[in-house]
Amino acid sequence: MKEQLLRKFEEVFGDIQGAKVYFAPGRVNLIGEHTDYNGGHVFPCALTIGTYAVVRKRQDRALQFYSTNFAHLGVIGCFLDDLVPDPTADWTNYPKGVMWAFEEKGMKIPFGMDILLSGNIPNGSGLSSSASVEVLTGFFLRDLFGFEVSNQELALIGQFSENQFNGVNCGIMDQFAIAMGKANSAIFLDTADLSYEYAPIELEGAKIVIACSNKKRGLGDSKYNERRSECEEALAELQQVVSVKSLGELSEEAFEQYKGAIKSEVRMRRAKHAVYENQRTLKAVEALKAGDILCFGELMNASHVSLRDDYEVTGVELDTLVEAAWKVEGVIGSRMTGAGFGGCTVSIVKEKCVEDFIRRVGEAYQVKIGYAADFYVVEIGDGPRVL
Numbered sequence: 001m002k003e004q005l006l007r008k009f010e011e012v013f014g015d016i017q018g019a020k021v022y023f024a025p026g027r028v029n030l031i032g033e034h035t036d037y038n039g040g041h042v043f044p045c046a047l048t049i050g051t052y053a054v055v056r057k058r059q060d061r062a063l064q065f066y067s068t069n070f071a072h073l074g075v076i077g078c079f080l081d082d083l084v085p086d087p088t089a090d091w092t093n094y095p096k097g098v099m100w101a102f103e104e105k106g107m108k109i110p111f112g113m114d115i116l117l118s119g120n121i122p123n124g125s126g127l128s129s130s131a132s133v134e135v136l137t138g139f140f141l142r143d144l145f146g147f148e149v150s151n152q153e154l155a156l157i158g159q160f161s162e163n164q165f166n167g168v169n170c171g172i173m174d175q176f177a178i179a180m181g182k183a184n185s186a187i188f189l190d191t192a193d194l195s196y197e198y199a200p201i202e203l204e205g206a207k208i209v210i211a212c213s214n215k216k217r218g219l220g221d222s223k224y225n226e227r228r229s230e231c232e233e234a235l236a237e238l239q240q241v242v243s244v245k246s247l248g249e250l251s252e253e254a255f256e257q258y259k260g261a262i263k264s265e266v267r268m269r270r271a272k273h274a275v276y277e278n279q280r281t282l283k284a285v286e287a288l289k290a291g292d293i294l295c296f297g298e299l300m301n302a303s304h305v306s307l308r309d310d311y312e313v314t315g316v317e318l319d320t321l322v323e324a325a326w327k328v329e330g331v332i333g334s335r336m337t338g339a340g341f342g343g344c345t346v347s348i349v350k351e352k353c354v355e356d357f358i359r360r361v362g363e364a365y366q367v368k369i370g371y372a373a374d375f376y377v378v379e380i381g382d383g384p385r386v387l
């Protein structure tokens with residue numbers, strides 16, 4: 001892989017003198033969806049698939065970007081002194097946003113760079129290809145210019161750039177899962193204070209299978225920001241009757257007691273999801289620690305139902321994949337993962353049933369939706385690194 005990337009870099013930028021190769025993973029969230037911007041818990045893990053970068057410093061302040069995933073766009077250039085969001089600059093707005101964020105935080109980037117990216121995360125799949133690029137950019141900036149930032153800070157800078165430069169009000173989950181990833185472990189993160197612990201994922205011979213709906217989505221044009229404001233409004237209403245800083249502070253009982261303060265039925269369902277999903281995440285991690293994988297799977301299923309009925313972020317594509325999965329023998333749990341509105345599902349499937357799962361869910365999807373889904377049996381990998 002490394003050799004192949006260096007050859008491509010040479011082809012695009014002339015030679016490989018001074019070039020270094022980097023990698024940052026993608027992520028999948030096992031449970032705890034749409035809880036991260038509500039002060040709740042999440043349980044994601046980094047994957048072994050992700051984004052590669054070949055980068056070298058230049059003598060001037062020019063930035064030259066090329067991605068093998070967007071080869072038709074060719075080399076896209078700009079200058080360090082001109083880091084502004086530009087719709088015609090396409091995917092380069094993500095690495096540019098991180099460079100802008102470093103500068104905003106007082107870390108001045110002294111030289112431009114030649115940058116080649118190549119990812120094996122399906123684009124727009126909900127496996128966080130954009131957060132992967134953000135963390136990767138922060139990681140190579142730190143390595144090339146010696147900035148003193150921790151991986152946790154790289155996650156926060158990635159989120160800051162996505163919020164401020166790319167206009168998506170995302171939470172911290174994706175960037176954190178990627179920057180702090182650890183092989184064979186999921187990260188149990190409390191987004192209220194960023195305390196976290198690693199939980200080994202021992203699935204007793206079961207596999208994590210991702211089904212990609214191939215319905216493209218971008219967070220920017222989805223209803224993501226709308227859901228976020230609905231939750232904020234519901235919280236403000238609840239704060240009239242109970243003293244809490246976030247929906248994540250409420251137990252199910254407390255929510256039932258105070259929910260009357262929420263003046264719209266829709267906002268009540270949104271808030272209910274945020275509260276119950278957070279509690280499900282706590283229960284799921286307990287179940288996993290106790291070795292009760294079946295209970296973990298049931299909580300995943302309940303998570304999907306809540307995202308479908310109360311939060312309304314699934315859509316026919318994701319529902320078809322999950323509902324077909326629930327019917328297959330050997331499926332321990334299945335749910336949509338990520339923001340929703342398209343993207344992927346995550347299922348835990350007994351190893352001997354994986355082939356049957358892919359065939360049956362694939363057929364049901366093709367029949368109902370009219371085009372194919374893609375399937376990936378994934379492994380949990382480490383965070384960003386130099387190769």
Ligand code: GLA
Binds near residue numbers: 036170171173339340
């Ligand atoms: C996207 C966002 C995350 C999180 C999820 C939903 O992936 O980037 O911050 O809100 O959606 O759980």
